[in-house]
Amino acid sequence: MHSEELEIRTGSSEVVRDLTRDCARFLESAGAEDGLLNVWVPHATAGLAIIETGAGSDDDLLAALRELLPADDRWRHRHGSPGHGRDHVMPALVPPYATVPVLGGRMALGTWQSVCLVDTNGDNAARTVRLSFLAG
Template sequence: MDSEVRTYTTGGTEVVLDLTRDVEAFVAGRGDGLLHVFVPHATAGLAILETGAGSDDDLLAALEDLLPADDRWRHRHGSPGHGRSHVMPALVPPYATLPVLAGRLALGTWQSVCLVDLNVDNARREVRFSFLAG
């Protein structure tokens, strides 16, 4: 297994950050296998979705509807509503496993690999890419 950790800065706003180019570069030329992507944070997740056509903003809006940034959360430190960031990985998991064929991601036409981060208190995120040869 070959593995690499990359660091991303997500900033002070909620974000859906497209990682697809980095993921494609990591698997390029590796042959057939599986790519496992993992975010070792309690307040971030990974989603496979279309970006650039509004779906990324729709995901953030849906998460806001499901997990409002208010004072209902028992986990209370950081910015208002921070507790919702700790619940989000139950809905948007911190991992994804993707097929790789002939050194290329086997994604659908409109699919992208995205980091989802609602935590405005932590702008630095690590993401581990691990390739398991077939």
């Protein structure tokens, strides 16, 4: 198994950050052939999604999360900025992990799929992402 940690600056706004190039660089440096890429975010308020980016789907995902999980005072978890409790519920919908098949050293993603970090928590400006390659 080969692993690496990335620090991703997400800033103080909701963000969908495309990690696909970072994942590809990691696989190249790991000398990956066939196996599985596991992507893990060790945070209680961030997740990973495999979605299309650049055509509005990333913004649509954030809009859907705002609609499903409004940043208001309904949440029992109340530390941090107003509505922060929703950030702790978000990983139940957008999980903190993703596993992608790797064939010939490349992720077997569909044409429009990207591996993305989803962070709705403006209170935490930096995220750790752990990449692990398991050879098959």
